[in-house]
Amino acid sequence: MPRFAANLSMLYNDVDFLDRFAAAAREGFKAVEYLFPYAYPAPELATRLQANGLQQVLFNAPPGNWDAGERGLACLPGREAEFREGIAKAIEYAQALQCPRIHVMAGLVPQGADAATVRATYIANVRYAAEQAAPHGIQILLEPINGRDMPGFFLSRQDQAHALIAEIGAANVKVQMDLYHCQIVEGDLAMKVRQYLPTGNVGHFQIAGVPERHEPDVGEINYTYLFKLLDSMGYDGWIGCEYRPARGAAAHATSDGLGWLKPWL
Template sequence: MPRFAANLSLLYNDVDFLDRFAAAAADGFLGVEFLFPYAWPAEQLAGLLKAHGLQQVLFNAPPGDWEAGERGLACRPGREAEFRAGFERALGYARVLACPRIHVMAGLLPAGETRDSVRATYVANLKVAAALAAEAGVDVLIEPINERDMPGFFLNRQDQAHALVAEIGAPNVKVQMDLYHCQIVEGDLAMKIRQYLPTGRVGHFQIAGVPERHEPDIGEIHHPYLFRLLDTLGWDGWIGCEYRPARGSAPHATSDGLGWLRPWLD
């Protein structure tokens, strides 16, 4: 049976962030993920997790200047020291939150650079992160993201991500397989799952409806088929619910849109 984690950066956005832990638990979620924890003390977040019986399953390493449009530092030459410092900060949070995974965003291609020209920087940074994370028993995740949502992002395809994981060669570096992005870029989701899940290189799944990124029962993907496929293939990890409620920030928009989840909580 799939285990679902509420993404608190996107869900329950009708209440303050710190109130979203209680809301997710009330709806039956046992795990949570979010983009960035760094605006709050790690001990405060850990207290909320404990109070509501939740497991922190994932968050992102610092992405650079998010407000200025940066979407990760791993592929950006000349930012290696900043990347390492940010990842060490993420590991500090992971220890306090007992979180076993950190997503490292690849970043946008710098002006004048190509994927080939920054590949060595990306691989070297991930090897550093992998070594640091291994000491803490943490997995480092990389995620292909579609260029419609994030133009210029370094990492877009599953085959690209898996080739990089193989090149990095660290057992704690894995792919975050977001089926929303995969559908937009490549499609053929069931076959992609069948191809990559048995490799042991998939560390996490995420879902959202395509194309609007609303609830997973809205749009072109038939998620119940994919959930049953994951069961058949023995997936016992988490599935992150990283979508925007169709009713936006209306009161109870997230809870009212969870009809798709109810059969999988029984």
């Protein structure tokens, strides 16, 4: 049976962030993920997890200056020192939250940058992150993101991510397979799952409806079919619910849109 994690950066936006843990637990979620934990002390987040019987299954490493539009540092030549500081901070939080996965965002390709240099920087940085994370039993995840939502992002395709993993050569580097992004970029989702899940290189799934990124029962993807497929293939990891409720931040917007989840809890 698929297991679902509430993405607290996108869900329950009608309450303060720290109150979203309890909101997710009340709905039956057993796990959570979110973009970044760094605005809060790790012990405070750990307390919320424990109080609500939740597992932390994923968050992102520091992305650079998010408010200025940066979307990760891994592919940016000349930012290696900042990248390494961010990895150290992410691992510190992951240990405190008992979180086994850190998503390392690739970043936007700098204008005019040499493609070979950007790729080499990315590979070296991810290798470093993997080396630092491995002794703690932490996986480093790479996520292909569609160019409509994030123009210029270094990593956009599943085959690209799996080729990079082969070159990086670290057992704890996995793909974060977001089916929303995958559908927008390349489609053929069931065949992609059948192709890549058996490799052992998919560490996490995420979902959202396409094209609006609302609830997964809205839009062009038949998620019921895909959930049954994942079940039949023996996937026992987590599926992150990284979507924007169709009713926005209105009161109970998340709860009112969770009808799709009830059969799976």
